[in-house]
Amino acid sequence: MENYYFNKAKFIKSIVDVKEAPGEYNSSVLFVGKSNVGKSSLINALTNSKKLAYTSSKPGHTRVLNYYSVEDYFYLVDCPGYGFSTKKDLDYEFYGKMIEDYFKDNKSLKLVVFLLDSRHEPTDDDLDFYSFLLSYKYRFVICMTKCDKLNMSMRSKIYKNLKSKLNFEPEKYPPLLVSINDKKSILKLKEMIEGVVREAN
Numbered sequence: 619m620e621n622y623y624f625n626k627a628k629f630i631k632s633i634v635d636v637k638e639a640p641g642e643y644n645s646s647v648l649f650v651g652k653s654n655v656g657k658s659s660l661i662n663a664l665t666n667s668k669k670l671a672y673t674s675s676k677p678g679h680t681r682v683l684n685y686y687s688v689e690d691y692f693y694l695v696d697c698p699g700y701g702f703s704t705k706k707d708l709d710y711e712f713y714g715k716m717i718e719d720y721f722k723d724n725k726s727l728k729l730v731v732f733l734l735d736s737r738h739e740p741t742d743d744d745l746d747f748y749s750f751l752l753s754y755k756y757r758f759v760i761c762m763t764k765c766d767k768l769n770m771s772m773r774s775k776i777y778k779n780l781k782s783k784l785n786f787e788p789e790k791y792p793p794l795l796v797s798i799n800d801k802k803s804i805l806k807l808k809e810m811i812e813g814v815v816r817e818a819n
């Protein structure tokens with residue numbers, strides 16, 4: 619099963635306007651979350667590649683929407699991170715409008731993978747994005763990233779933080795705890811994405 623699905627992945631294009639989105643396949647899965655949370659790394663882990671999506675230890679690296687095709691079947695979309703610029707209006711100019719347009723009546727968008735750093739309480743920016751996400755009806759899954767860096771006490775706070783900061787119900791909708799170094803967790807996310815995409819097609 620491992621290495622079976624998601625192997626044939628390639629970069630298609632970068633866009634800033636959703637009107638330029640490729641339309642060959644009718645399903646897209648969007649990766650979104652604050653800057654440096656691990657979106658591009660997760661796309662690489664899912665597709666078993668080291669450098670399909672460009673990653674960086676410096677936040678604010680991805681500035682456009684990058685489309686990758688998987689198995690000639692659907693798209694993974696890497697999104698710029700929010701919360702990097704200290705000037706909110708600059709942030710909005712760069713990404714806010716682009717993301718809002720992307721979410722408006724997007725027929726291709728089948729799943730939003732919402733990434734949160736497992737080591738920290740969700741930030742105000744995470745909360746803003748979560749409220750924005752809830753105002754739409756897209757299916758989404760919360761992925762807690764960098765779980766290899768957790769100790770027991772941090773791990774035990776994940777659900778509590780999701781409840782207190784986002785008012786999210788983790789018992790009802792269990793988040794995925796992922797690490798790019800933990801193949802099992804990557805496989806779980808693959809299976810989830812695969813299920814949603816198959817259902818949609």
Ligand SMILES: Nc1nc2c(ncn2[C@@H]2O[C@H](COP(=O)(O)OP(=O)(O)OP(=O)(O)O)[C@@H](O)[C@H]2O)c(=O)[nH]1
Pocket residue numbers: 651652653654655656657658659660672673674675676677678679680681697698699700763764765766767796797798799
């Ligand atoms: N330990 C650990 N580090 C990770 C993991 N995922 C990502 N990282 C590291 O986190 C940093 C940021 O990763 P990116 O994938 O570039 O983050 P991003 O969300 O795409 O960032 P932007 O493009 O700036 O929004 C890199 O140094 C990665 O190596 C993980 O599961 N575990």
Ligand SMILES: [Mg+2]
Pocket residue numbers: 657658659672673679680696697
């Ligand atoms: Mg990135």
